[in-house]
Amino acid sequence: MANVIPEIDEELCNLCGDCVAACPQQAVTIENNRLVLDEERCAYCGDCEDLCPTGAIAVPYEIVVVEEPKPHPPSGDAMTAEEKSDGATSDRSDR
Numbered sequence: 001m002a003n004v005i006p007e008i009d010e011e012l013c014n015l016c017g018d019c020v021a022a023c024p025q026q027a028v029t030i031e032n033n034r035l036v037l038d039e040e041r042c043a044y045c046g047d048c049e050d051l052c053p054t055g056a057i058a059v060p061y062e063i064v065v066v067e068e069p070k071p072h073p074p075s076g077d078a079m080t081a082e083e084k085s086d087g088a089t090s091d092r093s094d095r
Ligand code: SF4
Pocket: 008, 012, 013, 014, 015, 016, 017, 018, 019, 020, 035, 051, 052, 053, 054, 055, 056, 057
């Protein structure tokens, strides 16, 4: 997968530690006065982005909601389609 772990703006990060405490994956740590993300642990949940008070951390993707597929037509229509298919097959076999 492409690298989609959160991006950190070190200019904005004040090392408050809120994201470290909130990350459900323990993917964020503060080491040597820098925020460090563990790509292997990150689940891309976006919690860190949501709670960061300075907007210093952002997950570089958008969640796209895909609509549920429409239900199949009533069985009567399905039968009609099947019949049509059978008719097409018999047409071909006649040739
Ligand atoms: S919550 Fe924001 S400001 Fe605080 S440590 Fe995380 S990225 Fe930095």
